[in-house]
Amino acid sequence: MVLQVFKKTLFLCRQIINNNELKMKKVFFLAVTLITISLSSFGNGLHQQQQRGQTVGETHAELTVSGNCGMCKTRIETAAKDIDGVTLADWNVETKKMHLHFDASKTSLDAIGKAIAAVGHDNNLHKADDKVYDALHGCCKYRI
Numbered sequence: 001m002v003l004q005v006f007k008k009t010l011f012l013c014r015q016i017i018n019n020n021e022l023k024m025k026k027v028f029f030l031a032v033t034l035i036t037i038s039l040s041s042f043g044n045g046l047h048q049q050q051q052r053g054q055t056v057g058e059t060h061a062e063l064t065v066s067g068n069c070g071m072c073k074t075r076i077e078t079a080a081k082d083i084d085g086v087t088l089a090d091w092n093v094e095t096k097k098m099h100l101h102f103d104a105s106k107t108s109l110d111a112i113g114k115a116i117a118a119v120g121h122d123n124n125l126h127k128a129d130d131k132v133y134d135a136l137h138g139c140c141k142y143r144i
């Protein structure tokens with residue numbers, strides 16, 4: 001009698017354990033499915049971006065632009081971003097390097113260099129007119 005109760009309890013315990021294992025398997029399966037879905041959509045996103053980049057024909061380029069401060073940074077980047085086709089313009093005050101993304105069917109690196117020189121900043125493609133340079137704010141005078 002005692003043994004039978006013991007056996008029955010053991011049986012019930014096993015069932016509960018089995019049931020839990022089943023639940024764990026379901027949770028695990030769900031987690032794997034979710035991870036797979038999110039990974040594949042992430043991959044798709046990257047792929048779509050690459051395709052978009054190819055169809056638009058976005059060009060990445062660099063210019064070296066003279067300047068001193070945050071005011072210069074705003075002036076230089078605004079001059080570039082105002083050009084139709086420029087999607088990214090980031091000038092580094094320390095390295096004087098400007099990273100550019102643009103649509104080569106709408107503009108060119110030369111045109112961007114010209115526009116930056118037109119607001120007073122010498123670069124490796126174009127030099128600013130003395131008149132424009134002289135009108136720059138005192139802290140922006142980089143020709144010393």
Ligand SMILES: [Cu+2]
Pocket residue numbers: 067068069070071072073139140141
């Ligand atoms: Cu400045």
